[in-house]
Amino acid sequence: MFELWRKPGSGAGLAPVRPPVRGSVRVPPRGPGAGRWAAGLTAAAAVALALVVPGAQPASAASGCPGHEVRSVGFTTGRLQVYRTGQYVCAVTLARKPGARRQMSVQLQVRGGRPVSDSGRFTRLAGPVRVRAVNRCVRAVGAVSGKKGASGWFLC
Structure with a gap:
């Protein structure tokens, strides 16, 4: 769904970072890239809520x-x-x-x-x-x- 990018240890290019998968639930990464993963998830949740019923609040x-x-x-x-x-x-x-x-x-x-x-x-x-x-x-x-x-x- 979301891909995060990080610099590999010795190379100059970018490599995709995927969180480990346990069963059918994705486990969020830990470490320096964890904040970007959470921000992406939060943004996706906000967009999903806005698409369900625009302008409506319970x-x-x-x-x-x-x-x-x-x-x-x-x-x-x-x-x-x-x-x-x-x-x-x-x-x-x-x-x-x-x-x-x-x-x-x-x-x-x-x-x-x-x-x-x-x-x-x-x-x-x-x-x-x-x-x-x-x-x-x-x-x-x-x-x-x-x-x-x-x-x-x-x-x-």
Whole structure:
């Protein structure tokens, strides 16, 4: 797939360097040429990702929360998004029109526990906040500029 070039010990020409192959998995080289091999691999991965879906990002990348979206609540000035991955639930509040700093908050609570929140003056999003929620109900509240949206209890 990729060939790296190095100068042979005594000759003036260039000779290809191929990493050793064990089974069907290529083992990266060690030593002075290893950085070029990793850089080539990184560039190839970036090109491959760009070719899959140009301009598209997973929703979790835009929000900062891992996992898949389980609840989304829109309100006049923003959107509350809740994600789940394994035993954890994560929430963020996104401003409908990012730009100027304004008061924003996000709060996530497991039934029977204390709420975890993030609030302040932000331009785009408040959060992420994360709680461990194994077999427990969860509720989330998000607010932007005094307007809020709440999920109610879910994941029960």
